Amino acid sequence: MSYSITLIPGDGIGPEIVDATRQVLEATGIEIEWLEASAGLSALESHGDPLPESTLEAVKSTDATLKGPTATAKGTGFRSVNVAMRQKLELYANYRPARSLPGVKTRFEDVDLVVIRENTEGLYSGLEHTVVPGVVESLRVITTKASRRIAKFAFETARRQGRSRVTCVHKANILKLSDGLFLDCCHDIAKDFTDIEFDDCIVDAAAMKLVSNPHTFDVMVMENLFGDILSDLTSGLVGGLGVTPSANVGDGMAIFEAVHGTAPDIAGQGLANPTALILSGILMLRFLGEKEAADRIEQAVHTVLEAGQIRTGDLGGTSSTVQYTEAVIAALGPAN
Numbered sequence: 447m448s449y450s451i452t453l454i455p456g457d458g459i460g461p462e463i464v465d466a467t468r469q470v471l472e473a474t475g476i477e478i479e480w481l482e483a484s485a486g487l488s489a490l491e492s493h494g495d496p497l498p499e500s501t502l503e504a505v506k507s508t509d510a511t512l513k514g515p516t517a518t519a520k521g522t523g524f525r526s527v528n529v530a531m532r533q534k535l536e537l538y539a540n541y542r543p544a545r546s547l548p549g550v551k552t553r554f555e556d557v558d559l560v561v562i563r564e565n566t567e568g569l570y571s572g573l574e575h576t577v578v579p580g581v582v583e584s585l586r587v588i589t590t591k592a593s594r595r596i597a598k599f600a601f602e603t604a605r606r607q608g609r610s611r612v613t614c615v616h617k618a619n620i621l622k623l624s625d626g627l628f629l630d631c632c633h634d635i636a637k638d639f640t641d642i643e644f645d646d647c648i649v650d651a652a653a654m655k656l657v658s659n660p661h662t663f664d665v666m667v668m669e670n671l672f673g674d675i676l677s678d679l680t681s682g683l684v685g686g687l688g689v690t691p692s693a694n695v696g697d698g699m700a701i702f703e704a705v706h707g708t709a710p711d712i713a714g715q716g717l718a719n720p721t722a723l724i725l726s727g728i729l730m731l732r733f734l735g736e737k738e739a740a741d742r743i744e745q746a747v748h749t750v751l752e753a754g755q756i757r758t759g760d761l762g763g764t765s766s767t768v769q770y771t772e773a774v775i776a777a778l779g780p781a782n
């Protein structure tokens with residue numbers, strides 16, 4: 447079967463890791479027609495808009511999207527492209543698995559959990575204004591519709607993957623109305639999934655438990671800001687942002703991306719680690735129903751990491767992006 451995939455190179459090291467991932471995906475023998483689109487600083491420079499309408503249309507018209515990291519200025523400049531894409535395209539679920547990788551030494555072994563984050567509201571709604579000079583107000587929006595939708599996604603994910611428990615992470619002891627609503631929605635949805643255990647945990651307690659015993663959790667579901675923070679924390683448990691994948695999923699549409707930054711300090715030097723985006727490509731293949739190809743790539747990545755001879759600098763090695771990519775492709779074997 448042939449697929450049409452939107453390819454967004456992004457900024458900094460983005461084009462390098464996107465090209466590496468494209469090569470790995472093509473090495474499986476799957477037929478892919480790539481449609482390149484722009485976003486981020488590169489799009490601003492070439493189109494005068496960090497998120498051109500043509501890019502949004504490309505995402506809508508193709509089977510899936512593979513995206514490199516995009517630059518976002520701190521405090522000033524254009525709005526985050528990632529946040530804008532998620533809201534404009536109703537990609538309401540951010541899916542971030544954190545799973546221990548062979549050959550990547552961390553404090554904990556056998557970590558295997560998933561953070562599911564509501565992607566479209568909360569403080570990331572971007573509703574901010576200056577009340578008076580020196581006083582800024584940001585509105586945190588939580589709705590029943592979005593809360594029930596993300597809770598259902600979490601339970602469906604747990605059931606599909608054969609996981610046993612969903613934990614709602616919240617701050618309903620303080621934010622009694624907003625997080626109280628989110629927690630109530632999760633409780634309500636849980637009634638339809640009696641085969642899945644359900645519990646809840648206050649966000650600060652969850653952070654403490656994650657760094658002391660991450661095996662406490664299985665699937666975690668939470669609102670936008672909490673999910674942004676804790677998903678990076680869980681990435682740190684298994685080796686960092688350079689080795690963890692991500693998906694932004696809506697109804698019949700998904701963007702798969704590396705969640706790390708653009709690393710402008712090493713851009714263009716061939717030093718970037720493409721693992722996170724390759725693993726995101728695996729998620730994309732599974733989204734498309736290409737399980738066999740996804741499993742082959744996953745095994746190839748595990749083989750290379752476990753052998754330990756080819757590693758990029760962030761994992762303690764000296765290999766280039768090209769050398770690492772070639773090693774994964776070699777471990778993949780000939781296309782079927």
